Amino acid sequence: MGGDLRSSWKKINPDHYATIKSFRSRGVLYVSLIYEITDVPFHENGYIGTGVDYEKPSGKDSFRFIFSYPEENPDHLPKIASIIQEKDETRETPLTKNEAIYEKCDNACYYLIRIDHHVCLVVISERMERADSGTLEFITTLAKKLSGLEVLNILQKFAE
DSSP states (O other): OOOOOHHHHHHHOOOOHHHHHHHHHEEEEEEEEEOOOOOOOOOOOOOOOTTTOOOOOGGGGGGGEEEEEESSSTTTHHHHHHHOOOOTTTTTTTOOOOOOEEEEOOEEEEEESSSSEEEEEEEEEESSOOOOOHHHHHHHHHHHHHHHHHHHHHHHHHHH
C-alpha cells in the first residue's frame, strides 16, 4: 500500500480504534473483545495443521481477550465468563438480536453484546444504579458495525 503502517491505518474509515478511545474517555474502564472457544480448535499462535493434538480449554481459560483498550487485560474475566455463560445461552448475534446484556456487580457494571458466535464486545464501567443509555447505544452500534450488519443491509437493499 506504500507509506508507513500508521499512515495506512489512518486511511481506513471508520476508525473503530479512535471511536473506542474517545468513548472510553467518558468514564469507561475497559472496552474489550473476548473470543469464546467452543468446538473449533483455538491456537494462540495461529493456525495449526490437522493431526496435531488439541486439548480444548475449559472454564475461564476458554475465554480469551483478543483486544482490550487500554491494552492491559482487565482482571474481570471470571465475572465476564460467568455472565456470558448464564445470560447468553442462545449466543445471538446482531443479525438476530438488537440489545446488549447489562449486569451490575459490587465494583463494576458490565455491558456485553455478541458480535458473532465466538466474539463478545464487553464494556466495563464504574458501578452505577442503572444502565447508562449512552453506553448501551455505543455498544449496540459498534457491535452492528463490527459484525458487518450495516454492510449486509446495504447489499440487501442493492439486491432488491
